[in-house]
Amino acid sequence: MPIPIHDAEALLDDASLSRTEATGESFPALEHFRIQNVPPAAYYIPDFITKEEEEYLLRRIGESPQPKWKKVGTGRRLQYWGGTMSKKGILLPEPLPDFLNEYPDIVERIESFLRVASSVKGKEKMELGINQVLINEYQPGQGISPHEDGPAFHPLVATLSLGSHTVLDLHHYLNPTSPSPPMISSSPSLTEGEMGKSIAAIPLGHLLLMPRSLLVLSSTLYTSHLHAISSRHKDIIVPRSLSTPTTNPNGAQSSGIDEEGAVTIANAELLGDAEVIDALREGKWIGERGIRTSLTFRRAEKVLKGGALGVLGNALKRP
Ligand SMILES: O=C(O)CCC(=O)C(=O)O
Ligand SMILES: [Fe+2]
Numbered sequence: 001m002p003i004p005i006h007d008a009e010a011l012l013d014d015a016s017l018s019r020t021e022a023t024g025e026s027f028p029a030l031e032h033f034r035i036q037n038v039p040p041a042a043y044y045i046p047d048f049i050t051k052e053e054e055e056y057l058l059r060r061i062g063e064s065p066q067p068k069w070k071k072v073g074t075g076r077r078l079q080y081w082g083g084t085m086s087k088k089g090i091l092l093p094e095p096l097p098d099f100l101n102e103y104p105d106i107v108e109r110i111e112s113f114l115r116v117a118s119s120v121k122g123k124e125k126m127e128l129g130i131n132q133v134l135i136n137e138y139q140p141g142q143g144i145s146p147h148e149d150g151p152a153f154h155p156l157v158a159t160l161s162l163g164s165h166t167v168l169d170l171h172h173y174l175n176p177t178s179p180s181p182p183m184i185s186s187s188p189s190l191t192e193g194e195m196g197k198s199i200a201a202i203p204l205g206h207l208l209l210m211p212r213s214l215l216v217l218s219s220t221l222y223t224s225h226l227h228a229i230s231s232r233h234k235d236i237i238v239p240r241s242l243s244t245p246t247t248n249p250n251g252a253q254s255s256g257i258d259e260e261g262a263v264t265i266a267n268a269e270l271l272g273d274a275e276v277i278d279a280l281r282e283g284k285w286i287g288e289r290g291i292r293t294s295l296t297f298r299r300a301e302k303v304l305k306g307g308a309l310g311v312l313g314n315a316l317k318r319p
Protein backbone atom coordinates (compact mmCIF):
# COMPACT_ATOMS: atom_id res chain seq x y z
CA MET A 1 0.00 0.00 0.00
CA PRO A 2 1.71 3.20 -1.11
CA ILE A 3 1.58 5.81 1.63
CA PRO A 4 3.40 9.09 1.15
CA ILE A 5 5.05 9.54 4.49
CA HIS A 6 4.12 13.20 4.89
CA ASP A 7 0.45 12.38 4.22
CA ALA A 8 0.32 9.42 6.56
CA GLU A 9 -2.27 10.96 8.88
CA ALA A 10 -4.59 11.80 6.01
CA LEU A 11 -4.44 8.37 4.43
CA LEU A 12 -4.57 5.92 7.27
CA ASP A 13 -7.03 5.53 10.06
CA ASP A 14 -5.68 5.89 13.57
CA ALA A 15 -5.52 2.17 14.25
CA SER A 16 -2.88 1.55 11.57
CA LEU A 17 -0.58 4.29 12.78
CA SER A 18 2.24 3.96 15.26
CA ARG A 19 2.45 7.03 17.41
CA THR A 20 5.11 8.40 19.76
CA GLU A 21 3.77 9.38 23.12
CA ALA A 22 6.30 12.14 23.57
CA THR A 23 5.66 14.15 20.42
CA GLY A 24 2.48 12.67 19.02
CA GLU A 25 4.29 11.96 15.74
CA SER A 26 2.75 9.16 13.80
CA PHE A 27 3.89 6.90 11.00
CA PRO A 28 2.33 3.87 9.34
CA ALA A 29 3.69 0.66 10.85
CA LEU A 30 6.92 -0.47 9.21
CA GLU A 31 5.30 -3.69 7.99
CA HIS A 32 3.28 -1.62 5.47
CA PHE A 33 6.54 -0.96 3.68
CA ARG A 34 8.12 -4.41 3.75
CA ILE A 35 9.27 -5.67 0.34
CA GLN A 36 7.97 -9.19 -0.21
CA ASN A 37 9.85 -11.95 -2.03
CA VAL A 38 13.33 -10.85 -1.02
CA PRO A 39 15.34 -12.20 1.92
CA PRO A 40 14.62 -10.43 5.21
CA ALA A 41 14.51 -7.59 5.37
CA ALA A 42 13.99 -4.63 3.04
CA TYR A 43 11.50 -1.75 3.34
CA TYR A 44 10.62 0.79 0.64
CA ILE A 45 9.05 4.09 1.64
CA PRO A 46 7.90 6.26 -1.29
CA ASP A 47 7.96 10.06 -0.99
CA PHE A 48 9.89 10.11 2.27
CA ILE A 49 10.76 13.75 1.54
CA THR A 50 9.04 16.47 -0.49
CA LYS A 51 10.16 17.86 -3.88
CA GLU A 52 11.21 21.12 -2.17
CA GLU A 53 13.36 19.21 0.31
CA GLU A 54 14.89 17.19 -2.52
CA GLU A 55 15.80 20.36 -4.45
CA TYR A 56 17.25 21.95 -1.32
CA LEU A 57 19.38 18.91 -0.48
CA LEU A 58 20.66 18.63 -4.06
CA ARG A 59 21.59 22.32 -4.02
CA ARG A 60 23.43 22.05 -0.70
CA ILE A 61 25.26 18.87 -1.75
CA GLY A 62 26.24 20.57 -5.03
CA GLU A 63 27.62 23.55 -3.10
CA SER A 64 30.03 21.36 -1.09
CA PRO A 65 33.63 22.42 -1.53
CA GLN A 66 35.41 20.57 -4.36
CA PRO A 67 37.85 18.66 -2.08
CA LYS A 68 34.87 17.06 -0.35
CA TRP A 69 34.18 15.04 -3.52
CA LYS A 70 36.16 11.82 -4.05
CA LYS A 71 36.18 10.10 -7.45
CA VAL A 72 36.05 6.33 -7.53
CA GLY A 73 36.96 3.72 -10.16
CA THR A 74 33.93 3.84 -12.41
CA GLY A 75 33.80 7.64 -12.35
CA ARG A 76 31.07 8.12 -9.79
CA ARG A 77 31.72 10.75 -7.13
CA LEU A 78 31.18 10.49 -3.42
CA GLN A 79 31.24 12.50 -0.23
CA TYR A 80 31.53 11.31 3.35
CA TRP A 81 29.83 13.30 6.08
CA GLY A 82 30.16 12.53 9.77
CA GLY A 83 33.74 11.38 9.32
CA THR A 84 35.72 8.74 7.43
CA MET A 85 36.69 5.21 8.43
CA SER A 86 40.21 4.26 9.47
CA LYS A 87 41.81 1.19 7.88
CA LYS A 88 40.80 -0.74 10.99
CA GLY A 89 37.11 0.18 10.52
CA ILE A 90 36.92 2.88 13.19
CA LEU A 91 35.03 6.10 12.46
CA LEU A 92 37.10 9.25 12.85
CA PRO A 93 34.06 11.38 13.69
CA GLU A 94 33.21 14.85 12.49
CA PRO A 95 29.98 16.81 13.04
CA LEU A 96 27.21 16.29 10.47
CA PRO A 97 26.42 19.34 8.29
CA ASP A 98 23.33 21.47 8.97
CA PHE A 99 21.61 20.34 5.75
CA LEU A 100 21.44 16.82 7.21
CA ASN A 101 20.59 17.45 10.84
CA GLU A 102 19.02 20.92 11.08
CA TYR A 103 16.96 21.64 8.02
CA PRO A 104 15.34 19.46 6.70
CA ASP A 105 16.72 17.23 9.50
CA ILE A 106 16.54 13.99 7.56
CA VAL A 107 18.69 12.30 10.20
CA GLU A 108 16.07 12.80 12.92
CA ARG A 109 13.23 12.00 10.48
CA ILE A 110 14.78 8.63 9.66
CA GLU A 111 15.52 7.90 13.33
CA SER A 112 12.01 8.73 14.48
CA PHE A 113 10.42 6.93 11.53
CA LEU A 114 12.30 3.72 12.35
CA ARG A 115 11.73 4.03 16.08
CA VAL A 116 8.02 4.80 15.82
CA ALA A 117 7.11 2.63 12.83
CA SER A 118 8.82 -0.41 14.37
CA SER A 119 7.10 0.11 17.75
CA VAL A 120 4.72 -2.78 17.53
CA LYS A 121 4.01 -4.91 20.60
CA GLY A 122 6.39 -7.83 20.89
CA LYS A 123 8.78 -6.48 18.26
CA GLU A 124 12.17 -5.04 18.96
CA LYS A 125 12.28 -1.28 18.42
CA MET A 126 14.67 -0.31 15.61
CA GLU A 127 17.36 2.14 16.63
CA LEU A 128 19.79 3.26 13.98
CA GLY A 129 21.98 5.89 15.67
CA ILE A 130 23.23 7.51 12.46
CA ASN A 131 26.81 8.76 12.70
CA GLN A 132 27.89 8.69 9.06
CA VAL A 133 26.26 9.66 5.77
CA LEU A 134 27.74 8.50 2.46
CA ILE A 135 26.67 10.46 -0.61
CA ASN A 136 27.09 8.85 -4.04
CA GLU A 137 26.49 10.70 -7.31
CA TYR A 138 25.93 8.61 -10.44
CA GLN A 139 25.85 9.93 -14.00
CA PRO A 140 23.60 7.98 -16.40
CA GLY A 141 25.51 4.81 -17.34
CA GLN A 142 27.35 4.59 -14.01
CA GLY A 143 26.72 1.95 -11.37
CA ILE A 144 28.35 0.07 -8.52
CA SER A 145 29.50 -3.55 -8.65
CA PRO A 146 28.13 -6.19 -6.24
CA HIS A 147 29.46 -5.59 -2.75
CA GLU A 148 28.67 -5.76 0.95
CA ASP A 149 28.90 -2.67 3.11
CA GLY A 150 30.64 -4.78 5.72
CA PRO A 151 30.73 -5.46 9.46
CA ALA A 152 32.12 -2.07 10.47
CA PHE A 153 28.54 -0.77 10.23
CA HIS A 154 25.39 -1.66 12.16
CA PRO A 155 23.31 -3.98 9.91
CA LEU A 156 20.52 -1.45 9.39
CA VAL A 157 21.01 1.22 6.72
CA ALA A 158 18.69 3.71 5.09
CA THR A 159 19.23 5.13 1.59
CA LEU A 160 17.51 8.21 0.26
CA SER A 161 17.42 8.65 -3.55
CA LEU A 162 17.48 12.12 -5.11
CA GLY A 163 17.28 13.43 -8.67
CA SER A 164 16.65 10.25 -10.64
CA HIS A 165 15.46 6.67 -10.24
CA THR A 166 17.76 3.67 -10.33
CA VAL A 167 17.45 -0.09 -10.06
CA LEU A 168 19.23 -1.77 -7.17
CA ASP A 169 20.13 -5.43 -7.76
CA LEU A 170 20.31 -7.88 -4.85
CA HIS A 171 22.82 -10.70 -5.21
CA HIS A 172 23.62 -13.79 -3.17
CA TYR A 173 26.70 -15.91 -2.70
CA LEU A 174 26.78 -19.31 -4.35
CA ASN A 175 26.70 -22.35 -2.19
CA PRO A 176 30.05 -24.05 -2.99
CA THR A 177 28.47 -27.52 -2.83
CA SER A 178 25.63 -26.92 -5.32
CA PRO A 179 25.92 -27.41 -9.11
CA SER A 180 27.61 -24.60 -10.92
CA PRO A 181 25.22 -21.86 -12.19
CA PRO A 182 26.43 -18.65 -13.86
CA MET A 183 28.62 -16.73 -11.45
CA ILE A 184 30.61 -13.58 -11.05
CA SER A 185 33.98 -14.23 -9.48
CA SER A 186 34.62 -12.30 -6.29
CA SER A 187 34.78 -8.62 -6.93
CA PRO A 188 37.71 -6.58 -5.63
CA SER A 189 35.24 -4.23 -3.93
CA LEU A 190 34.26 -6.95 -1.45
CA THR A 191 35.24 -6.60 2.15
CA GLU A 192 38.28 -8.65 3.13
CA GLY A 193 36.60 -11.59 4.82
CA GLU A 194 34.40 -12.15 1.78
CA MET A 195 37.15 -12.39 -0.84
CA GLY A 196 37.16 -15.68 -2.67
CA LYS A 197 33.43 -16.43 -2.43
CA SER A 198 31.54 -16.67 -5.72
CA ILE A 199 28.59 -14.42 -6.42
CA ALA A 200 25.60 -15.59 -8.45
CA ALA A 201 25.50 -13.66 -11.72
CA ILE A 202 21.70 -13.57 -11.77
CA PRO A 203 20.41 -11.17 -9.14
CA LEU A 204 18.02 -12.50 -6.53
CA GLY A 205 15.80 -9.49 -7.11
CA HIS A 206 15.62 -5.94 -8.38
CA LEU A 207 14.28 -2.88 -6.58
CA LEU A 208 13.17 0.27 -8.40
CA LEU A 209 14.25 3.24 -6.30
CA MET A 210 12.35 6.38 -7.25
CA PRO A 211 13.49 9.92 -6.39
CA ARG A 212 12.60 10.96 -2.81
CA SER A 213 12.15 7.36 -1.67
CA LEU A 214 13.83 5.75 1.31
CA LEU A 215 15.12 2.17 1.19
CA VAL A 216 15.90 0.40 4.45
CA LEU A 217 18.05 -2.75 4.35
CA SER A 218 18.58 -4.84 7.46
CA SER A 219 19.15 -8.29 8.88
CA THR A 220 20.37 -11.03 6.48
CA LEU A 221 19.93 -8.79 3.46
CA TYR A 222 22.67 -6.64 4.98
CA THR A 223 24.82 -9.32 6.59
CA SER A 224 24.92 -12.09 3.98
CA HIS A 225 23.86 -10.60 0.63
CA LEU A 226 25.33 -8.13 -1.80
CA HIS A 227 23.87 -5.15 -3.62
CA ALA A 228 24.78 -3.53 -6.91
CA ILE A 229 23.61 -1.06 -9.53
CA SER A 230 24.22 -2.06 -13.13
CA SER A 231 25.80 0.53 -15.41
CA ARG A 232 22.87 1.41 -17.64
CA HIS A 233 21.48 4.51 -19.30
CA LYS A 234 17.90 3.35 -19.05
CA ASP A 235 15.86 0.78 -17.18
CA ILE A 236 13.05 -1.30 -18.60
CA ILE A 237 10.64 -2.69 -16.03
CA VAL A 238 7.96 -5.25 -16.84
CA PRO A 239 5.22 -6.71 -14.65
CA ARG A 240 6.03 -10.04 -13.03
CA SER A 241 3.73 -12.10 -15.22
CA LEU A 242 5.47 -10.90 -18.42
CA SER A 243 9.00 -11.85 -17.41
CA THR A 244 10.67 -15.20 -17.92
CA PRO A 245 11.37 -16.43 -14.42
CA THR A 246 14.63 -18.21 -13.83
CA THR A 247 15.51 -20.38 -10.90
CA ASN A 248 18.55 -19.75 -8.82
CA PRO A 249 20.59 -22.54 -7.17
CA ASN A 250 18.73 -22.17 -3.88
CA GLY A 251 15.51 -23.01 -5.69
CA ALA A 252 14.15 -19.52 -5.13
CA GLN A 253 12.68 -17.69 -8.08
CA SER A 254 14.68 -14.77 -9.26
CA SER A 255 13.58 -12.12 -11.69
CA GLY A 256 15.08 -12.91 -15.07
CA ILE A 257 16.56 -10.32 -17.36
CA ASP A 258 15.26 -10.76 -20.91
CA GLU A 259 17.14 -9.94 -24.12
CA GLU A 260 16.09 -6.32 -24.01
CA GLY A 261 17.41 -6.07 -20.44
CA ALA A 262 13.90 -5.76 -18.99
CA VAL A 263 13.58 -6.73 -15.35
CA THR A 264 10.79 -7.31 -12.89
CA ILE A 265 10.90 -5.57 -9.55
CA ALA A 266 10.08 -6.83 -6.07
CA ASN A 267 8.73 -3.49 -4.80
CA ALA A 268 6.08 -2.79 -7.48
CA GLU A 269 3.23 -2.77 -4.93
CA LEU A 270 4.97 -0.16 -2.79
CA LEU A 271 5.95 2.34 -5.51
CA GLY A 272 3.12 4.80 -5.03
CA ASP A 273 3.93 6.36 -8.40
CA ALA A 274 0.91 6.61 -10.70
CA GLU A 275 2.97 7.02 -13.89
CA VAL A 276 5.01 3.88 -13.30
CA ILE A 277 2.02 1.85 -12.13
CA ASP A 278 -0.03 2.83 -15.21
CA ALA A 279 2.86 2.04 -17.55
CA LEU A 280 3.36 -1.37 -15.93
CA ARG A 281 -0.35 -2.07 -16.35
CA GLU A 282 0.06 -1.33 -20.05
CA GLY A 283 3.06 -3.69 -20.31
CA LYS A 284 6.30 -1.89 -19.47
CA TRP A 285 7.89 1.20 -17.97
CA ILE A 286 11.01 2.66 -19.52
CA GLY A 287 12.97 5.14 -17.45
CA GLU A 288 15.96 7.06 -18.81
CA ARG A 289 18.38 7.54 -15.95
CA GLY A 290 19.33 11.08 -15.00
CA ILE A 291 21.94 12.10 -12.46
CA ARG A 292 21.11 10.26 -9.24
CA THR A 293 22.41 11.24 -5.84
CA SER A 294 21.99 8.75 -3.03
CA LEU A 295 22.46 9.38 0.68
CA THR A 296 23.22 6.30 2.77
CA PHE A 297 22.59 6.82 6.49
CA ARG A 298 24.39 4.36 8.73
CA ARG A 299 26.11 3.80 12.03
CA ALA A 300 29.76 2.89 12.30
CA GLU A 301 29.95 0.55 15.30
CA LYS A 302 33.34 1.76 16.49
CA VAL A 303 34.03 5.45 16.90
CA LEU A 304 37.31 7.04 17.85
CA LYS A 305 36.82 8.77 21.21
CA GLY A 306 37.53 12.48 21.27
CA GLY A 307 36.76 13.01 17.57
CA ALA A 308 39.08 12.81 14.58
CA LEU A 309 41.55 14.95 16.47
CA GLY A 310 41.38 12.63 19.48
CA VAL A 311 44.75 11.00 18.91
CA LEU A 312 46.44 14.31 18.22
CA GLY A 313 44.65 15.96 21.16
CA ASN A 314 45.71 13.19 23.53
CA ALA A 315 49.28 13.35 22.26
CA LEU A 316 49.37 17.10 22.90
CA LYS A 317 48.05 16.62 26.44
CA ARG A 318 50.99 14.40 27.36
CA PRO A 319 53.75 16.11 29.36
O1 LIG B 1 23.54 4.40 -4.36
C1 LIG B 1 23.04 3.49 -3.71
O2 LIG B 1 21.83 3.37 -3.55
C2 LIG B 1 23.92 2.43 -3.09
C3 LIG B 1 25.27 2.90 -2.69
C4 LIG B 1 26.09 1.82 -2.05
O3 LIG B 1 25.71 0.69 -2.05
C5 LIG B 1 27.37 2.11 -1.39
O4 LIG B 1 27.95 3.18 -1.58
O5 LIG B 1 27.85 1.23 -0.64
FE1 LIG C 1 26.66 -0.45 -0.55
